[in-house]
Amino acid sequence: MKIKKILFSQNPPVNIAKTPYANLISKHNVKIDFFKFFQIQRISVSQFKKNKISFSNFTTMVFTTRYSIDHFFSLLRESKMELPADIKFCCINESTALYLQKYVNYRKRRMTHAKGSIETLAKILEDKNDEERYLIPCSIDSCVNPLITLLDEKKINYEKAEVFQIVMADLSQVNIEEYDMIVFFSPFGIESLKINFPNYQQGNTVIGALGYQVLDVAAQEGLRVDIMAPTPEQPSIFTAIDQYIQKNK
Structure with a gap:
């Protein structure tokens, strides 16, 4: 599946040009959105x-x-x-x-x-x-x-x-179905997804997970994790995403 639009479930960086997000945008011509799914x-x-x-x-x-x-x-x-x-x-x-x-x-x-x-x-x-x-x-x-x-x-x-x-954030203004990939950084992000979209069906949407805690909760909620970091092969979530997009162009 070709990735065109990605949702990162966290706040946007202050200067995106100096982050790995900028590299993903320029290298793969993808659109990136940010929305924090919860507050602590x-x-x-x-x-x-x-x-x-x-x-x-x-x-x-x-x-x-x-x-x-x-x-x-x-x-x-x-x-x-x-x-x-x-x-x-x-x-x-x-x-x-x-x-x-x-x-x-x-x-x-x-x-x-x-x-x-x-x-x-x-x-x-x-x-x-x-x-x-x-x-x-x-x-x-x-x-x-x-x-x-x-x-x-x-x-x-x-x-x-x-x-x-x-x-938990109010995600009513987020069109969750329009994203080819959603990236989670906390198990609370997974919980927020299920609370805001109780009938959510993953389908072909690619899900990325940073950390084993996110992976565990995603599995409990019946979600398929396609991209995982850190691993010995992919220590960074950004390199893992980069490689996935490259392989699925």
């Missing part, structure tokens, strides 16, 4: 305190996204609360673990990370379920969180620390 809003300090979390009851913090890290530590600071000195951290992948250094001294903390998929993260948590107590910063509505679903299935002990909420 941090909860208030008073809401956070209602969680009544005693951090001393937990041995390991589990992070799956950068915004969960940002919002958690922002709330921690404004609440004038501190984590125990011996608490450990486990992240979905190496890049998330490295991002954690923005708030945590990497050398003085025990950190582990999975290989990018929910399954590999759940396996790490399951292996030490008898000796660890996990706390997972997440959204208020965590039904779309594939990690939470998997942990429940495996009966792994954990508690949620609600630190942000997801506000």
Whole structure:
């Protein structure tokens, strides 16, 4: 299928000429649109305190996204609360673990990370379920969180620390059927698609996914993912899209 029009489910860059989007446009003569499918809003300090979390009851913090890290530590600071000195951290992948250094001294903390998929993260948590107590910063509505679903299935002990909420965008002005390709960067984008278009049929539309969490949720919703990144062959979603378009001209 020849790709002529692509929808990226995020906000447009400030200067598109200096981004990989410009290369896709010039190289393949495609039209690109941007529309953020959802917004992430941090909860208030008073809401956070209602969680009544005693951090001393937990041995390991589990992070799956950068915004969960940002919002958690922002709330921690404004609440004038501190984590125990011996608490450990486990992240979905190496890049998330490295991002954690923005708030945590990497050398003085025990950190582990999975290989990018929910399954590999759940396996790490399951292996030490008898000796660890996990706390997972997440959204208020965590039904779309594939990690939470998997942990429940495996009966792994954990508690949620609600630190942000997801506000789905109104996509009524988006003609979703006119796009040959839709690219998702978050599982919440998939959820927004299904909420806004409950009768959506993918058909020949090409779907691109950045990250295993998006891939997992897309599969749960019965969507076919045609383009996936990062992979050993395609570390960037843009190179993956470029190669797909090139092969299907």
